Amino acid sequence: MTDHKRSDRLQTNNPPRMSGARRLAWGAAFGILLFGAGYLINETGAFSFSLTSETGATTQIGDAVYTRESMAADRKANYQDRTKPAPSTPVGADGYYSPPSEALIPDSAYGDSVKRGRAIFMETSTRVSDHVGNTLACVNCHLDAGRRENSAPMWAAYVRYPAYRSKTKSISTLEDRIMGCFTYSMNAQASPSGEPPPAGSDVYRDLMTYFYWMSDGAPTGEKMPGSGYPKLEKTEDGYDVMRGQKVYADNCMLCHGADGQGARDPESGTVFPPLWGPNSYNWGAGMARIDTAAGFIKANMPLGKPFSLTDQEAWDVAAYIDSFERPKDPRQTGTIEEARVEFHSGEESFYGKEVNGKILGAGFDSK
Numbered sequence: 480m481t482d483h484k485r486s487d488r489l490q491t492n493n494p495p496r497m498s499g500a501r502r503l504a505w506g507a508a509f510g511i512l513l514f515g516a517g518y519l520i521n522e523t524g525a526f527s528f529s530l531t532s533e534t535g536a537t538t539q540i541g542d543a544v545y546t547r548e549s550m551a552a553d554r555k556a557n558y559q560d561r562t563k564p565a566p567s568t569p570v571g572a573d574g575y576y577s578p579p580s581e582a583l584i585p586d587s588a589y590g591d592s593v594k595r596g597r598a599i600f601m602e603t604s605t606r607v608s609d610h611v612g613n614t615l616a617c618v619n620c621h622l623d624a625g626r627r628e629n630s631a632p633m634w635a636a637y638v639r640y641p642a643y644r645s646k647t648k649s650i651s652t653l654e655d656r657i658m659g660c661f662t663y664s665m666n667a668q669a670s671p672s673g674e675p676p677p678a679g680s681d682v683y684r685d686l687m688t689y690f691y692w693m694s695d696g697a698p699t700g701e702k703m704p705g706s707g708y709p710k711l712e713k714t715e716d717g718y719d720v721m722r723g724q725k726v727y728a729d730n731c732m733l734c735h736g737a738d739g740q741g742a743r744d745p746e747s748g749t750v751f752p753p754l755w756g757p758n759s760y761n762w763g764a765g766m767a768r769i770d771t772a773a774g775f776i777k778a779n780m781p782l783g784k785p786f787s788l789t790d791q792e793a794w795d796v797a798a799y800i801d802s803f804e805r806p807k808d809p810r811q812t813g814t815i816e817e818a819r820v821e822f823h824s825g826e827e828s829f830y831g832k833e834v835n836g837k838i839l840g841a842g843f844d845s846k
Contacts, residue, residue, distance in 0.1 A: 545569055547579060578632075592685050599685060600633075601624060610674065612667055613757070615758075625693065629707075637687075640653040663809070717794070718797065722799075734782065756803065756805065757805075757843040761806035762808035762811075763822070773797035818840065
């Protein structure tokens with residue numbers, strides 16, 4: 480009611496003022512009415528919107544998508560006539576980049592390289608056995624063949640390199656980055672060759688061709704939504720190994736086993752990866768950092784139930800998983816303490832710290 484109308488009404492009728500209880504009742508009724516209307520609109524899809532949580536989960540945004548078919552049509556039109564709209568980035572209804580379907584891999588020499596790269600990505604320990612010192616594959620940390628958002632997808636990584644990395648204190652090419660994955664996540668020093676594939680190897684060539692094909696339409700140089708793993712703020716209760724043990728038993732043990740060693744298929748390789756021990760990632764891997772593991776777990780685990788754990792549960796179970804011994808950090812040439820100070824200072828990591836009466840970081844024999 481405007482001030483003018485209220486003044487007129489007071490002068491002519493001078494009605495009694497509505498009581499506080501009645502105002503609250505009317506306000507509550509109006510609020511319920513608005514909630515019901517909003518719920519109905521949302522359910523019918525008359526109006527949709529996007530919400531992104533602090534951990535990166537995105538809700539449905541309705542039909543506001545830009546398909547790869549639209550991108551291809553806009554590319555052709557813009558190439559023929561530069562006054563036509565430039566092609567955009569293909570995005571799905573979930574708000575994330577939409578990589579090409581594997582059915583679109585071309586039947587050509589280029590397509591053959593894409594297929595080889597995908598096979599290496601999916602079955603690394605069997606396809607590149609001379610350079611893998613455990614039973615892991617790239618897909619264990621980059622789900623859905625490297626396509627899954629919030630699981631460090633390859634379409635988001637390809638367009639970000641070369642880049643400066645604080646870990647190496649230098650500019651890294653994408654080949655350097657993959658070589659690092661063989662060194663740390665694949666524990667290459669325990670492989671038959673004792674090292675990752677050499678620079679210029681066809682292994683890198685095929686993997687990068689696969690990543691290039693997957694990132695067709697992704698914007699170069701931009702950090703895309705869903706890249707990397709979500710970063711979780713540490714909770715007020717921090718993280719606790721004993722709490723994490725219960726979370727593991729309730730949510731992880733079915734696939735990864737009570738001993739954390741997962742399950743393996745003799746032909747295709749690892750089905751569920753080992754999370755600690757000699758066949759897992761070593762102390763130099765990113766996943767050995769509790770915060771990195773917590774972000775990955777929050778967004779992707781249990782498998783098929785992303786964002787189902789609380790932040791606290793994700794931190795606790797990551798701490799539990801990373802509280803076990805694993806292969807030695809290949810950068811360690813002196814004592815564990817020297818390596819901790821040089822390479823692990825300031826990390827959320829148990830490297831060089833005492834857990835259950837034992838200083839972690841000694842690793843296992845490489846051969």
